[in-house]
Every structure is written in structure tokens, then in C-alpha cells.
Amino acid sequence: MNVIDTLLPWLPLMGRGLLVNLGMGALAMALACVLGTLLGAAQLAPSAAVSRPASWLTQLLRNAPWLVVMFFVMQSLPYELPVGNGWPFPAWLKAVLALTLPATGNFAEIVRGGLRAVPLAQWEAATALGYSRAARLWRVILPQATRLMLPPAMGLYCVVTMSTALGSLVGVSEGLSVAREVLAAEARTELLLPVYGVVLLAFFLYIFPISMLARALERRHAGR
């Protein structure tokens, strides 16, 4: 049987595996957006008791190697969630949390940079209109910062999505794991490159347009 005829029946299964990667990436990024926004804003808090620990935490998270964090989180989280009689804590969810940590650190830096890029006069104008500190941030500054944050955030999303493949090293049945199972089932060495090639191509086709869009947005902002 030629390579294509052999691979074709496996593609739906590999596709489902890759959907797991996309789901994990989206969930990790969503969590990182929420936590990173809080952490990024906390770094600009007027009180050093808030801003300094926030900076430390951010530096810790964004300077930790992703794979090491992944192993560390997988080992430290329990097999079961302590809810009711104990719910199984699925490996994919642990991996999502593991990806969330470094992504949060990176997103916090994006938020901090975006907020700092909004002129101080905007804070002052909002203050003079009676906005509270939180309302200034939420209603006036963050919406302006979002525009600046979007390109780097899209870049981060690409990195997070690509990193979901690390899940294959800790037992998550995502695209890369499925690919290895396919190879094990077929047991033909000439399939190695084509199978991994399919995974590579699938990631590239998803990531590349997002990455180009981010660059286009960045250029548009720079042109202003």
C-alpha cells in the first residue's frame, strides 16, 4: 500500500487529536488573558506592597521553561479533584493549567506594556471626570491599551497553541500523541516523516495566518 492510501483512514482520528490541541490552546490562552490582565494591572498598582510581588511573580512565570513547568505541574497536581467522592483530574486539564502559567506571565507583560503606552494625560482626564481608579483602568485605559496589546497577544496565542504539543510528553491524547499511536499501529518506518509532516503542516496552516494578521495589525499601528 502506498503512503497516502495508508494514511488516509487515519486522518479523521489525527484531526480529532489536533482539535484537542486547539481546545487546550484556546482554554489556556483564555485563562492567561484573565489572570495576566490582573497581574499586569497589579504591577502598576500605586502600592509597592501590590506592585512588587506582582512583578516578581510575572518574572518568575515568564522566565520558566515551558516543558519544565509542564512536568512540575503534572507531578504536583493530584489524580483526583477533591470534589464530592473525588472527580478524576484529566491530564489534558492539568496540561492546560501548566501552559496557563508561563502564558500568564507573558500576557501580564503585554498588559503592562499596553497600559504604560497610554498617555498619563488619559488617566488624568478620567480622574477629572470623577472616575474611580478601577473605573479609569477598566473604562478608559484598558480599551485603548487593548488595541496595542492585540498583535503581541495574538503572537502569544500562537506560541501557546504550538506548545500544546508538549502535552504528548505527559500523556495527553492530543494530535502528536495520536500521530505516535498511528506510527506504532502501522509499524512502518517510511511513514515516520509523512505522519509527523501531517501534524507539522496542520499546525502551520493554523498558526501562519494568525501570525501574519498580527504582523499586519502591528504595521498598521506603527503607520499611525
Added chain:
Amino acid sequence: MKIRDLESPFIELRDVRKSFGTTAVLNGVDLAVGRSEVACIIGPSGSGKSTVLRCINALTRIDGGSVRVGDTRVDDPRLDTQALHRRVGIVFQGYNLFPHRTVLQNVMMAPIQVLGRERGEVQAQARALLAQVHLAGKENAYPGELSGGQQQRVAIARSLCMQPEVMLFDEVTAALDPETVKEVLGVIQEIAADGMTCLLVTHEMRFAREVADYLYFMDQGRVVEHGVAKDVFNAPVDARTRAFLDKVL
């Protein structure tokens, strides 16, 4: 001791002191503005004029002395700054409109989000204010699409929509082209004629002369001379005031 012969000044500063680091900016400023009065502060750059305005609405906290607006002690450490900001409007030299919102949204945002007023009512008022500052038809434009003079008039409408009791104008025409200065000053003149208490820092001497009831001349962080605007312009007493007016008039 009374600063001037006013029954009960609406804004009153007594011996206000402020330093930034080791630089003393205000060295004991006394100043009073009556209700519905238009007062101007003039003086050379760096004399502390803008800092006085910022102390009045607590954007800058003072080191010593007292500041009072109506029955609010601005120097009170427990001051409710938000409540003060709802009563004291300020317009800045750089307009500081929110660039991501349309003209109408800029004017409507704070009354709805800060004061919790009803949307329809605020919209009606915002449209009326924009018409008053001669910007009817620009409601859906973004600030970036407007000229400096138009942006500054939006900023005035935005501040007025909060229904403040006092309006502070901080060199609002300093960044404008000469031909647009007039349209902004015209709007301020109309607001003053409606009875709004106004305190302006300005370099527009002609305007100060025509519109101001009362004039303060500041130099090196002090009020050097003050009086009814026409008197100060016509017969300045202090040598520094004379020197300054000679230069700018």
C-alpha cells in the same frame, strides 16, 4: 484676614504651598473666586499658575495651607476626591479626549458611568451641549478627525455635561492655531455669561481683559498682584506686573 472683599468666596485658597522634590512651586498662594465670577490667572511660565488649578481639584495634593471649594475642604486628607471631581470640571491644554470613543460618546460616558444618569436624558443634554459649542453634526466623528479647536470644544462640552459648579480652564488655547483660538474663547465667554463660575489660566491677555471680572498675577509661586481685571490692566501697581504686561501687551 480677607483676601478680597467677597461675602463668601466659592473658591478660597489660603497660604497654599507645594513643592515637587526640592523645587518650591507654590510659596503661599492666597486666592478667592466668587460664585458666577470669571477670574483669570496670568503670569510668566513656571510661576505656578497651572499648579494652582490642579490643587483646586486635587489632581495635585498640597503640602500646606488650605483649599476650599464651596463647603468642601480640598486639603482634608479624607477628602472624597471623586465627589470633588463631579463638582469641579477642568479642561486641559492638551484636550485629552478619549481617542477610541466618538465625540458624542466622549461627552456621554462620564455622566452615565460615573453619575449613573439615564442614557436618554444624557444624550439629549450632550447633543444640546455640542450644539452650544457649535459642533452639531460632529457627534459621530472621532477626536482624531477634528481640528485642535474642535477637540477643545468637545472637551469643554464633556466637562460641562457633568454639570459642574465650577469650571477650570488650564491654558486651553495654548496649543491651538491662532484662527481657532477665537472659537474656543467665544465658547468660554458664552459659558461665563450663563453664570458658570470660571477660573482660567491664560496667556490670552485680550480675552482676560474682556471677559475676566477679576485678575490674579502670579510670579514665582506667589500672587503678586490682584484686582478688578480692568484696573490691573490699566494701572498695574507691582513692578513685576508692569514688566510682564509691557512684554505681552
